[in-house]
Amino acid sequence: MNKIFEIPLYPYARSADQDAAAPARHTVAVVGAGPIGLGVALDLAQLGVEVVVLDDNDKVSFGSRAVCYAKRPLEILDRLGCGVPMVDKGVEWNLGKVFFDQRQVYEFNLLPEDGHKFPAFINLQQYYFEEYMVARVREMQAAGKPIELRGGNKVTHVTPAVDKVTLDIDTPDGPYQIEADYLIACDGANSPIRRQLGLEFVGEVFQDNFLIADVIMEAEFPTERWFWFDPPFNRGQSALLHKQPDNVWRIDFQIGWDIDRAEELKPENIDKRLKAMLGDVSYELEWSSIYTFQCRRMEKFHEGRVIFAGDAAHQVSPFGARGANSGLQDTDNLAWKLKLILDGTAPETLLDSYDIERIHGAKENILNSTRSTDFITPKSETSRIFRDAVLDLAEKHDFARPFVNSGRLSVPCTYDGSPLNSADALPQGPARSRPGSPCADVPLGDSFLLSRLGGRETPRFTLLAIDTDAPDSLTVSGLDVAVLRLSAQDAPLLADRYLGTAEGAVYLIRPDQHVAARWPAYDETTVTAALARAIGKEQ
Template identity: 55%
Template sequence: MNTYRYPKFAYVRSDEQSSGKPRRHQAVVIGAGPIGLTAALDFAYRGIETVVIDDSDTVSIGSRAVCYAKRPLEVWDRLSCGDRLVAKGVSWKVGKVFFRDRLSYQFDLLPEADHKMPAMINLQQYYLEEYLIAELAKRDGVELRWKHKLLSLKQADDHVVLTVETPDGVFAMEADWVIACDGANSDTRRMVDAKFTGQFFQDRFLIADVVMKASFPTERWFWFDPPFHRNQSALLHKQADDVWRLDFQLGWDADPNEEKKPEKIIPRVRAMLGDDREFELEWASIYQFACRRVDNFRYGRVLFAGDAAHQVSPFGARGANTGVADIDNLAWKLKLVIDGDAPLSLIDSYNEERAFAADDNLLNSTRSTDFITPKSPASRRFRDAVLELAEDNAFARPLVNSGRLSTPTPYVHSSLNTPDTASFKGRMAPGTNCDDAPVSKEGRSGWFLNGIGDGFVVLTFGGRPEAREISSGRIRARVAVVGADLIDDKGVLAGRYDGQPGTTYLIRPDQHVAARWRDFDPGKIEKALARAVAA
């Protein structure tokens, strides 16, 4: 690669390896990809002592995952990485879908203003990992161990024993909890005999990253049956450093070894871009994809996240984005359980909520794949008719599916929610991640999500109640008053939360709504707080 220099991280022999005496860690994360690193960073912020092990000594090879949505960016922003990722990435929100040589449909992922984070950024995965590693270096209580390969694990009632191989030999570690973030081919999943089932798709696609100067707008362009790649689909969008991601559907009969050769890739690129455009081939990969998930996100004290828990097709950017949501859901629950502030049963809600989200993502991903790669002549005719009609007919546009782009799945049926007893406008129902909004605090302009932080918060609109904190057992929620603690200068917050006077929300540490009412009632809030931690 000419646009990126891969770092090398040193293997370090640990004290417990030298002494031969296993040390008990609160959490051991398997895998230093985007999800494992996000887990380590969120754990470090919450005070969970963590070790990350990875059998490599560098970041991911090739751009791999490149599209990161607004909600994961908000999570990384809470972890002090958001601004750097947005500054380096290519922000975009408009997508265009072409059928043959005509524009069929276009969409806007974020048509409204007043959000801190953009709808989507494109950024090569190696930059994401590099920036997360750099942020972890600033944190206490977390250790990255490179060239450490998990060989086996054995579970006891209250801990896990891990056998790990290093350049200096094999040694044992212990952990209260193990978080498996070791990808779709997870060895950890095999070690606990977890099932990983779903659907494999009989098609192959080529990813080609090319470096070029181009004046194309920063939009996602997707073609069905274009003149330069007949009877197949193609995709174009921009990454950092003038690297452009090109995807070409190849069909199941394509030979992966042949199609990765430059002499096969370059003519395809020239057909898309034109013979006179200069470019340099940066990286290429052939992939086949599947939609499947683990049967349970928790096996004793082993917890699965990211591709180790669920695998989707790349259409819709649902892989890494949903993996970040796994960690956002897990970290606060694990902290409360480790500290003895919540029952062990709170961990079971991780599987309840994230398996529900995984099924939603698998359904969307499967539908996208079926639209992009029809399995019968009838489904092909239906798809083509939709694309033709969408150009001039609004009713057909919602049926166009070139990959429903990642949006958070609300936990609408979660046992942690307190159901509504009044009517509300807008989308901020229990189980939904909080919308951001511009606010000011102590005379300084800022953002709502930054202002509420990462603990339980009782948000109330109107007059200040006597209580400044609500507690249930050892769980405490601070009271934040809109109009006093947070100033809603533009009225956006009140609009998005239907903030009539007296309206009160209980917000979880992952910035999801747990409950809402039309009045401030400490007794109701206390009960909802207990329910939100499975007490």
């Protein structure tokens, strides 16, 4: 067997910490080497923050699991140096079709906007996603970045204190301890750390099961997302077909609540379902699993020096691809803030804005994914009657189609109302670039705007001046602000995405490429105040 998820990529190796007389001190310890744990570790290490990642496993994700990745997380990964391999390997798709019984009732096109480096969506097995992130860890290590990945290290207990967190770790060589200034728990929906600390994780439980079958086959299906409500091959339930790289097809069958898991997972029973759906095709079953889900979140995303990110902090249904995609927006939001706090440039209270902004994001994701789930799995007879009525009408009548909900796909979160934002001083600018928004990409000759914005080696803010004056350089509160002067004459999409009807504009852009403030022209006092606000030093 030589599947990538069967090869130990970060096998257990004894660390010097295990022989230390006293627990070794680290700056940041990350628990969990999934996409979120690796994401935050790469971001921190790139910023020069010493980080150790601990995982009880030593391989990438077993099976494809999260397969849909949206533009925004790909942009985030590009800032971390591993977005391009994902897209090179991934399958791009734009078209989705919805079937009710045997009829196609609805079709949507993601209609990707021109002028972006990254596509709207790619499908990629989570094991590849993690493999490329691990490869990036190795590259960073080779370049001398302070990042370590320890497989076979199971964190069994955490002890938070005012100025540090102590971790008890079990290994094949026995237990040891380390200390860290901060602990980031990316240990998944069942987060043992969250449980140990007794932190609440409340929300809605959905009484349903979904069977995933990843099959390898040569198939004629187009590269589209196909969703069925009540198809002949899965009566009264739903099904999903989606293409992944290497001729792997993701098939999800809704199978209801009262099931015998072991029976459902028998290859002969999966085979019956697949034959009913696909006819008499030959295939190889790569991976199968049954999942249930909940939509819930923590009340707070950090408790002192223990910070939660990804599924550990919030869990959604899979409809809409809002799990891993939102988790990477957590890490994007967190890394630069932690760096500024560790440097003493920003107050510790800046971490409160991580909770505010990402709870805002989690609420949005939970609302959308709950609605999709309620549409896919109606909870009452009346709810099902309305759902079926929508699908019936949608086949012939366009007006009913906006009500069809087979998943509202992940879109980047705009931090409206964040305390880090300054009031919008450019109302004539496009709403999409208002304070709190993630910057939209724009082609700049043979490069792209996002490649020139945001923090990489430093938690860098950018002052973007379009067709207006700005100083050559700027240092505020000990932070060097990068100044980028551009003209809409050279890049017409800048006008569309950043000027609106304004003649010129100045944007203050955070290290995570979100807009902190914008104005029609540069003014040192206002920019200085906005920057102070954006790092949690509200005057």
